[in-house]
Amino acid sequence: xxxxxxxxxxxxxxxxxxxxxxxxxxxxxxxxxxxxxxxxxxxxxxxxxxxxxxxxxxxxxxxxxxxxxxxxxxxxxxxxxxxxxxxxxxxxxxxxxxxxxxxxxxxxxxxxxxxxxxxxxxxxxxxxxxxxxxxxxxxxxxxxxxxxxxxxxxxxxxxxxxxxxxxxxxxxxxxxxxxxxxxxxxxxxxxxxxxxxxxxxxxxxxxxxxxxxxxxxxxxxxxxxxxxxxxxxxxxxxxxxxxxxxxxxxxxxxxxxxxxxxxxxxxxxxxxxxxxxxxxxxxxxxxxxxxxxxxxxxxxxxxxxxxxxxxxxxxxxxxxxxxxxxxxxxxxxxxxxxxxxxxxxxxxxxxxxxxxxxxxxxxxxxxxxxxxxxxxxxxxxxxxxxxxxxxxxxxxxxxxxxxxxxxxxxxxxxxxxxxxxxxxxxxxxxxxxxxxxxxxxxxxxxxxxxxxxxxxxxxxxxxxxxxxxxxxxxxxxxxxxxxxxxxxxxxxxxxxxxxxxxxxxxxxxxxxxxxxxxxxxxxxxxxxxxxxxxxxxxxxxxxxxxxxxxxxxxxxxxxxxxxxxxxxxxxxxxxxxxxxxxxxxxxxxxxxxxxxxxxxxxxxxxxxxxxxxxxxxxxxxxxxxxxxxxxxxxxxxxxxxxxxxxxxxxxxxxxxxxxxxxxxxxxxxxxxxxxxxxxxxxxxxxxxxxxxxxxxxxxxxxxxxxxxxxxxxxxxxxxxxxxxxxxxxxxxxxxxxxxxxxxxxxxxxxxxxxxxxxxxxxxxxxxxxxxxxxxxxxxxxxxxxxxxxxxxxxxxxxxxxxxxxxxxxx
Amino acid sequence: xxxxxxxxxxxxxxxxxxxxxxxxxxxxxxxxxxxxxxxxxxxxxxxxxxxxxxxxxxxxxxxxxxxxxxxxxxxxxxxxxxxxxxxxxxxxxxxxxxxxxxx
Ligand code: SRM
Ligand SMILES: Cc1cc2nc3c(=O)[nH]c(=O)nc-3n(C[C@H](O)[C@H](O)[C@H](O)COP(=O)(O)OP(=O)(O)OC[C@H]3O[C@@H](n4cnc5c(N)ncnc54)[C@H](O)[C@@H]3O)c2cc1C
Ligand code: SF4
Ligand code: FES
Numbered sequence: 014x015x016x017x018x019x020x021x022x023x024x025x026x027x028x029x030x031x032x033x034x035x036x037x038x039x040x041x042x043x044x045x046x047x048x049x050x051x052x053x054x055x056x057x058x059x060x061x062x063x064x065x066x067x068x069x070x071x072x073x074x075x076x077x078x079x080x081x082x083x084x085x086x087x088x089x090x091x092x093x094x095x096x097x098x099x100x101x102x103x104x105x106x107x108x109x110x111x112x113x114x115x116x117x118x119x120x121x122x123x124x125x126x127x128x129x130x131x132x133x134x135x136x137x138x139x140x141x142x143x144x145x146x147x148x149x150x151x152x153x154x155x156x157x158x159x160x161x162x163x164x165x166x167x168x169x170x171x172x173x174x175x176x177x178x179x180x181x182x183x184x185x186x187x188x189x190x191x192x193x194x195x196x197x198x199x200x201x202x203x204x205x206x207x208x209x210x211x212x213x214x215x216x217x218x219x220x221x222x223x224x225x226x227x228x229x230x231x232x233x234x235x236x237x238x239x240x241x242x243x244x245x246x247x248x249x250x251x252x253x254x255x256x257x258x259x260x261x262x263x264x265x266x267x268x269x270x271x272x273x274x275x276x277x278x279x280x281x282x283x284x285x286x287x288x289x290x291x292x293x294x295x296x297x298x299x300x301x302x303x304x305x306x307x308x309x310x311x312x313x314x315x316x317x318x319x320x321x322x323x324x325x326x327x328x329x330x331x332x333x334x335x336x337x338x339x340x341x342x343x344x345x346x347x348x349x350x351x352x353x354x355x356x357x358x359x360x361x362x363x364x365x366x367x368x369x370x371x372x373x374x375x376x377x378x379x380x381x382x383x384x385x386x387x388x389x390x391x392x393x394x395x396x397x398x399x400x401x402x403x404x405x406x407x408x409x410x411x412x413x414x415x416x417x418x419x420x421x422x423x424x425x426x427x428x429x430x431x432x433x434x435x436x437x438x439x440x441x442x443x444x445x446x447x448x449x450x451x452x453x454x455x456x457x458x459x460x461x462x463x464x465x466x467x468x469x470x471x472x473x474x475x476x477x478x479x480x481x482x483x484x485x486x487x488x489x490x491x492x493x494x495x496x497x498x499x500x501x502x503x504x505x506x507x508x509x510x511x512x513x514x515x516x517x518x519x520x521x522x523x524x525x526x527x528x529x530x531x532x533x534x535x536x537x538x539x540x541x542x543x544x545x546x547x548x549x550x551x552x553x554x555x556x557x558x559x560x561x562x563x564x565x566x567x568x569x570x571x572x573x574x575x576x577x578x579x580x581x582x583x584x585x586x587x588x589x590x591x592x593x594x595x596x597x598x599x600x601x602x603x604x605x606x607x608x609x610x611x612x613x614x615x616x617x618x619x620x621x622x623x624x625x626x627x628x629x630x631x632x633x634x635x636x637x638x639x640x641x642x643x644x645x646x647x648x649x650x651x652x653x654x655x656x657x658x659x660x661x662x663x664x665x666x667x668x669x670x671x672x673x674x675x676x677x678x679x680x681x682x683x684x685x686x687x688x689x690x691x692x693x694x695x696x697x698x699x700x701x702x703x704x705x706x707x708x709x710x711x712x713x714x715x716x717x718x719x720x721x722x723x724x725x726x727x728x729x730x731x732x733x734x735x736x737x738x739x740x741x742x743x744x745x746x747x748x749x750x751x752x753x754x755x756x757x758x759x760x761x762x763x764x765x766x767x768x769x770x771x772x773x774x775x776x777x778x779x780x781x782x783x784x785x786x787x788x789x790x791x792x793x794x795x796x797x798x799x800x801x802x803x804x805x806x807x808x809x810x811x812x813x814x815x816x817x818x819x820x821x822x823x
Numbered sequence: 824x825x826x827x828x829x830x831x832x833x834x835x836x837x838x839x840x841x842x843x844x845x846x847x848x849x850x851x852x853x854x855x856x857x858x859x860x861x862x863x864x865x866x867x868x869x870x871x872x873x874x875x876x877x878x879x880x881x882x883x884x885x886x887x888x889x890x891x892x893x894x895x896x897x898x899x900x901x902x903x904x905x906x907x908x909x910x911x912x913x914x915x916x917x918x919x920x921x922x923x924x925x926x
Contacts, residue, residue: 465904471890537838537857540879540886540893563838567877567888575888579874816834820844821853823827823925 016044019318020105020115022095022262024049026058027291027307028121029077034315036085037503038534042319045087046113048105051144052092054079057455058144059304059490062336065148065176069452076455088113098266100284117286117318120263120274124256124292124302129164133226138234139250142173154249155180162186162237162247164223166193168335170253174215175337177249185216185245187223187237189254197333197344201360202367202383209340209365218245226250258293258300273300278325280314290314296326303331304490308457316506321532324506329498330378332393334386334488341382343389343484346396347371348379359410368410375403388412390480390493398495401772413477436478439471444482451486458492459483474726496759497770502541504533509545509759516549522558523550538564545760548647551683552755555797562814568645571817572804573630581630582623585639586680589654589672589692590618596639603636617644617651617689631818634805640680641805647761650689652676653701657694657711666711668694671740675709678744679751681801682794685758685767688751703730706764707747712736716743720750720776721768729765732773735781749780749790756793826915826922829853832861833919840876840885842866843923851912852876853921854896856883862896863914863923869894869907 019035021028024047032045049055053075060074082089090111097106104114126141128134138158140150155161155177163174166188178184186193192203193210207217222240229235229248236246258273269275269283273295280288280296290310292302301307309326316324332345350356350371359368364384370392371379376399380392391413395402402409430436432445450456450465459479463470469479483491500506507515512527521527527546528538538546543564550558562570573581587596600620604612610624619642625633634641643649654672658664672692682688691700692709702708704724708731710717715738722731734750737743753776758767768776780787807813835841835855843851843863850866852875860883866876873889880886883896893902899911913924 535882537881539881540891543879543881563836563880566879571877575874575877577871577873577889579872579877816836816839816841820842820850821829821834822844823829 016042017116018114019043019045019117019119020113021045021047021119021121022098022105023121023123023259023291023293024051024055024089024091025121025123025291026055026076026304027123027311028119029055030308030311031119031121031290031314031318032085032087034312035318038315038319038321040085043117045085046090046115047082047087048090048093048095048107048113050092050094051146053145054082054089054091056145059336059487060452061142061145061148062172062176065142065151065173066179066338067176068179068338071145073452074455095262098262098287100266100268100287103286115286117288119314119318120282120287120289120293121291122259122262122293124300125259126252127255127257128252129223129254131223131225133228133234133237134252136226136228136234137232138248139226139252142169142251142253143256151177151249151251152180155182158248159183160185160247161249161251162245163251163253164188164237165251165253165255166190166217166219167196167253167255168194168333170251171210172336173251173253174210175213177251178213178215182249183216184214185218185247187218187221187239187245189220189222191220193217193219194335194342197335197348198342198381198383199349199369201358201362202342202369202381205362205365205367205383206335206340206342210337256292256302258295260293260295263287263289263293271295271298278313278327279317280310280326281317288314288318296328299328301331303333304457304487305329305331305492308490308492312506321506321534323532330393330396332389332484332488332491334389334484336488341384341386343383343386344379344381345389345393346377346379347373348381350379354378357406357410370409372402372406375401375406377402377409386485387481390477390484390491393484393493394480394495397493398497398770400770401774404773436482437466437468437471437475440467442466442468447479447482448486451483456483457487457490472726496762501545502539504535504538504542505531507531512546513549513553513757513759516546516553520554521550522554524561524564540566548683548685548760552797556800569647571627571630571814572641572643572645572808573625574645576624578624580624580626582621582644583625583630583633583637584615584617584619584621584642584644585637586642586676587619587639588676589652589669591654591669591673592620599637599639603633606636607633609633615644618653619644619651628818628820631809635809640803643680647684647686648688649676649679649682649684650687652679653689653691653705655693655699657692661694663697664694664711665713666694666716668692668700668709668711671709671711671716671743672700674740675744675747678748679798681798681803682751682755684751684755685760686763688754688764690747704728705731707731707750709743709747714738718743718746718750721765721773723763723765725763727765732768734773734777745787745791746780748794749787750776752790752794752797753779755797756790825925827925828920828922830921831919832859832916832921835861835921838880840878840880842874842876845925850874850876851923852885853914853923854880854885856880856896860896861914861916861921863912864894864896864899865910865912867909868892869899869901869909870905875909 055077057074063069093107161177161182161184164187174184224240225238227236238244260270260274263274264270274289313324313326330346335342354373357370366384369381377395469476547564609622613621652672654669657668688706690707691702691705693700693702694711704722708719718734719731720734723729840854852866854862868887870892873887877888878885899909901907915922
């Protein structure tokens with residue numbers, strides 16, 4: 014076995030994350046050796062703050078136990094500092110003479126706390142706040158001594174001050190700047206913060222420069238003197254004045270460094286065999302001190318170490334949160350703003366509330382929240398998505414709260430939610446369970462939480478809440494990305510948008526081609542990516558790409574809806590909700606003949622036969638002799654109608670006929686998610702057009718079209734698209750909008766989410782203003798639909814997919 | 824050993840499954856992976872009994888159609904972080920004939 018050797022120096026968060034990503038991609042590719050100067054395996058450094066304050070224990074913050082390294086065949090050297098890299102011989106050496114040869118070297122040496130070069134800096138009782146050793150020193154000191162001074166009013170300093178206070182010490186914070194957290198907050202928010210910390214008993218000395226640390230006569234620190242001569246007492250001094258990338262080792266070995274180990278976009282140093290990630294790195298002149306960007310680096314480095322060769326590190330906006338229990342502070346992106354930005358602020362000093370939103374070119378670029386950070390996750394998502402917020406500008410300040418999710422008893426904020434409050438209504442998961450999983454398992458993404466707790470894994474309406482909980486627990490380290498930035502699934506790095514684009518531009522027509530072209534990591538994908546790619550293929554190349562039944566969810570494969578006991582439900586189409594005696598008689602007969610346990614009128618104006626045995630499906634369809642209602646598909650579902658002008662005394666238009674026409678025009682249309690329409694004959698709107706993907710309301714002078722409504726998980730009122738006069742225009746405009754959605758939306762994205770992503774203006778420009786484009790879109794839809802046949806007839810008359818319905822016997 | 828021939832490999836679509844019904848006993852799901860390996864499991868998901876035969880098959884795993892647990896086709900074990908196991912049945916494929924060891 015001659016595997017290439019990978020050596021990693023620095024056993025911290027960024028490095029080990031790189032190894033984890035690498036093992037996911039290429040489990041057995043390298044012989045891996047890890048050197049860590051600390052006598053511990055990898056732990057969650059972020060959570061040293063709650064350990065200091067006594068809210069968590071060291072055991073709880075371990076991320077990878079020693080067994081993890083063993084299970085993955087990694088040779089681990091703990092407590093050994095690498096002192097030399099011989100790049101010619103390609104070996105690293107430690108101070109005790111241990112050597113390890115490498116083919117690839119990964120530097121992840123983190124950073125060092127900056128020590129003020131003042132007299133007395135080496136006295137006993139002067140510590141930094143970086144690792145487990147520091148925390149233990151502080152805890153010991155807190156048991157023996159009374160007075161602590163923290164130098165530095167940044168995130169780290171305040172978290173240290175809070176922790177020491179929780180351990181019973183009198184704490185003062187010394188800060189050079191004009192206000193606290195001057196890298197995260199503006200003055201107003203900082204004053205509010207200072208006030209509430211003072212209320213808890215922390216004293217502040219702002220705009221004070223430390224000149225010297227004083228000796229108590231026995232070599233232990235006794236206090237400190239400022240440049241202006243003033244002195245304050247202290248038997249423990251914590252220096253938290255910043256960090257410096259730890260590039261010493263790299264520099265000594267001749268690698269190019271400039272305030273950090275300089276790397277390119279693929280995390281390679283100037284020596285192509287040597288990669289570097291984490292706080293020790295300088296990327297395009299920037300060194301990072303938060304976990305989220307480091308994790309992005311880890312992904313990129315792993316990808317290249319695994320010889321996949323795709324992925325570049327692109328810096329994204331970051332967010333920070335002060336981890337002091339009871340104080341809610343959140344900032345993200347460019348919250349300071351400059352000449353080119355505008356700010357919306359809400360300031361309520363008495364109520365302890367401050368919010369500042371920074372906009373540039375109608376986009377949210379920064380946010381700073383104090384007192385109520387519940388919407389932090391939402392703002393952060395808006396910042397990262399970078400889409401126009403012009404339309405919601407007037408309500409932006411109100412946050413996501415008013416958006417009307419159902420199923421969590423109206424809860425839209427996790428702050429103040431008790432631990433036993435149910436967050437995920439589908440799977441019965443409480444807040445406490447999620448918090449525990451995040452802390453114990455060291456989770457950083459919503460996907461990981463989904464896997465471990467099942468929260469947000471069903472209908473997804475609680476995803477926002479789960480995201481908030483994550484941010485509350487791990488702050489800026491939370492890896493929250495909008496769907497447009499996320500890979501389709503674990504099988505690939507590519508996003509939904511990226512896959513769609515490649516299919517179109519490269520004219521790919523089969524799953525195999527897509528997976529080969531984009532170098533899928535799994536041999537044949539998974540249950541998440543295959544249905545998505547299959548949809549992208551058939552919607553991009555109708556008539557040309559062949560539908561792959563094995564990549565369809567069971568409902569779409571057998572054209573019925575699976576029930577909890579493995580039976581199926583059958584909903585035949587009733588055009589526009591209109592039926593007749595003969596259809597009803599056939600339904601009744603089928604119900605008797607096949608002993609169907611339940612017959613129910615659906616919310617979509619038709620009849621559901623529930624509990625049909627799979628073997629009986631073809632016979633049931635044959636006897637019904639009605640077309641499929643597609644109640645199981647990411648496809649056109651129903652077109653609800655009201656009575657309309659034919660009978661109703663208020664009706665202005667024949668809404669029933671318009672509904673039937675639309676339904677006939679669109680039947681068999683596959684789409685990214687389900688599509689529902691409704692037509693009402695007057696603004697009384699008895700067909701509920703206001704909560705449909707396309708809702709149409711008849712008025713005296715014609716028809717009004719609304720789009721992007723939703724009556725499901727996220728109740729959302731449809732937005733006005735256009736008013737037209739004739740039946741033909743209604744068909745063409747509805748069809749053109751739906752075709753645009755079919756061509757552009759991501760799989761499982763309903764019209765409401767698509768509309769929010771691209772904006773109403775964009776859609777109007779495509780289908781209302783540009784008549785030629787409207788026609789072209791509608792024609793493409795007609796072309797796609799020309800290949801569709803009724804799936805039930807195909808199965809009954811042509812025997813398609815017979816194997817699905819015929820069990821084997823012995 | 825009680826080997827019984829149940830079908831030919833071509834009776835099962837690639838990345839698909841067939842159900843074997845038995846009087847008074849659990850159904851058996853017979854899977855054919857993309858690489859033509861054939862597996863047989865008790866057709867009952869370890870989570871809440873969903874019919875695994877109806878799931879999406881990828882690699883040597885199947886995703887349950889009810890709540891998306893992923894089950895290993897060879898062992899019947901749920902993949903991490905889920906835990907649970909459904910029985911697996913020995914399979915033999917000879918000259919395209921698929922036989923199961925129905926003890
Ligand atoms: C049968 C029906 C309930 C009823 O008895 O009335 C129904 C039944 C199901 N709905 Fe529904 N929905 C039904 C009308 C609705 C409506 C009302 C409507 O269409 O006017 C809504 C809200 C309107 C909307 O969609 O905007 C609705 C919103 C949902 C949602 C939430 C979708 C969303 O994006 O917010 C889901 C979950 C999903 O699709 O992921 C869902 C999912 C389901 C599924 C398919 C769950 C599943 O995946 O198995 C249910 C199948 C039950 C079963 O065992 O067969 N159902 N569902 C209705 C069928 C209507 C029809 O004739 O086709
Ligand atoms: C108290 C505290 C709170 C924090 N809170 C947050 C927060 O809320 N959100 C956030 O995003 N970030 C936070 N951070 C920052 C975050 O922890 C760091 O960004 C992250 O840990 C950096 O990862 P890294 O792998 O680059 O370095 P580290 O995790 O520091 O790992 C580097 C490791 O390399 C070892 N090493 C160095 N040189 C050598 C050598 N020559 N040989 C062998 N081993 C060596 C070091 O001992 C260290 O163990 C916090 C940090 C601290 C200290
Ligand atoms: S029919 Fe719809 S609302 Fe009712 S339980 Fe099923 S998914 Fe939920
Ligand atoms: S029954 Fe299989 S996942 Fe729930």
